[in-house]
Amino acid sequence: MSVTVRVPAKVNVQLAVGGARPDGFHDLANVFLAVGLYDEVTAAPADGLTVTCAGPDAHQVPLDHSNLAARAALALAERHGRTADVHLHIAKDIPVAGGMAGGSADAAGALLACDALWGTGASRAELLDICAELGSDVPFSLVGGAALGTGRGELLTPLEVGGAFHWVFALADGGLSTPAVYREFDRLWEGRDVPVPEASPALVDALRTGDAAALAATVTNDLQPAALSLFPSLRATLAAGEAGGALAALVSGSGPTTAFLAKDAESAHSLADALRASGTCRAARVAASPAPGATLL
Ligand code: ATP
Numbered sequence: 001m002s003v004t005v006r007v008p009a010k011v012n013v014q015l016a017v018g019g020a021r022p023d024g025f026h027d028l029a030n031v032f033l034a035v036g037l038y039d040e041v042t043a044a045p046a047d048g049l050t051v052t053c054a055g056p057d058a059h060q061v062p063l064d065h066s067n068l069a070a071r072a073a074l075a076l077a078e079r080h081g082r083t084a085d086v087h088l089h090i091a092k093d094i095p096v097a098g099g100m101a102g103g104s105a106d107a108a109g110a111l112l113a114c115d116a117l118w119g120t121g122a123s124r125a126e127l128l129d130i131c132a133e134l135g136s137d138v139p140f141s142l143v144g145g146a147a148l149g150t151g152r153g154e155l156l157t158p159l160e161v162g163g164a165f166h167w168v169f170a171l172a173d174g175g176l177s178t179p180a181v182y183r184e185f186d187r188l189w190e191g192r193d194v195p196v197p198e199a200s201p202a203l204v205d206a207l208r209t210g211d212a213a214a215l216a217a218t219v220t221n222d223l224q225p226a227a228l229s230l231f232p233s234l235r236a237t238l239a240a241g242e243a244g245g246a247l248a249a250l251v252s253g254s255g256p257t258t259a260f261l262a263k264d265a266e267s268a269h270s271l272a273d274a275l276r277a278s279g280t281c282r283a284a285r286v287a288a289s290p291a292p293g294a295t296l297l
Helices: 068-079 102-118 124-134 138-143 178-188 201-209 212-218 224-230 234-243 265-278
Strands: 003-020 026-044 049-054 086-091 146-150 155-158 165-171 248-251 258-262 283-289
Touching: 003 102, 003 138, 003 178, 003 201, 003 212, 026 102, 026 138, 026 165, 026 201, 049 068, 068 086, 068 102, 068 124, 086 102, 102 124, 102 138, 124 138, 138 146, 138 155, 165 212, 165 234, 165 265, 178 224, 201 212, 212 248, 212 258, 224 234, 224 248, 234 248, 234 258, 234 265, 258 265, 265 283
Parallel strands: 049 086
Antiparallel strands: 003 026, 026 086, 026 146, 026 283, 146 155, 165 258, 165 283, 248 258
8 A cells, every 4th residue: 555645845935044054053043935837756665765756846855765755765764673574656846956955855745755655653753853854845734834943954944825826837947956055145255244134024925915916015935036147048948937027036946947036826927928928947847835744645
């Protein structure tokens, strides 16, 4: 008998980044919003641990134990003193290395799926603890909805969302490595004091009221200059989205996916068409938020 878990991608509507800490991480004030683009992780009984992956970007996903889904299974097994006997299959729809936390989603999905398959009965607190060990974005993939992440992004406070937001995501040719983008951030700020990251009250309010225009006026991404510096062609994609009627255009997380907020579902579809026609991206995907976190199907 196998178990399947569906997990959403995320967009950062605010990504406020502080200076590098002595441990190399950055303090963040990170407002996550889960969006309706999903990976599905299926856990099936097996001898030993194996991973397979299907989907348009599957060839970019490692199938050894460096896969974040495999690492999640190993972490759960180790805590419960058992062997990680499971076959994990990832049906991948979230762009790989796109700044949408696809690997983190698979980790959260694998954790929940293995917990159900093995009957480990881990508490929510334990699952969140393992998620935080696996990566800064993993706890949010488990929880979904909207949340403020502080610390290195892993300390979550849920946020209220008062309505649906409609997005278009433009996928870029190639990926950006998150550590490389942080290194570029550090380089761009060299010799200057980075302000302490704080959540924007106006942005939190825009989420709570479900007001797309107010959200558009408040979205920010402190990693955007670094992502644009490493991937200058994203400027043309952002400009094409703005010309196509986006209320807001920004780099998603560490990029190179770009995110465009639309007025409503219909505008999102015409904006996606405009982006495809612009020739400035590999593909354009429409998705609504908020989306639920990791869910057993
Ligand atoms: P984030 O937004 O959290 O910074 P991302 O969306 O930019 O992440 P991912 O799709 O998570 O990036 O992948 C980053 C790298 O991690 C990939 O290039 C790949 O080598 C590796 N990786 C490990 N496990 C996975 C997985 N399950 N899915 C995708 N990539 C994975």
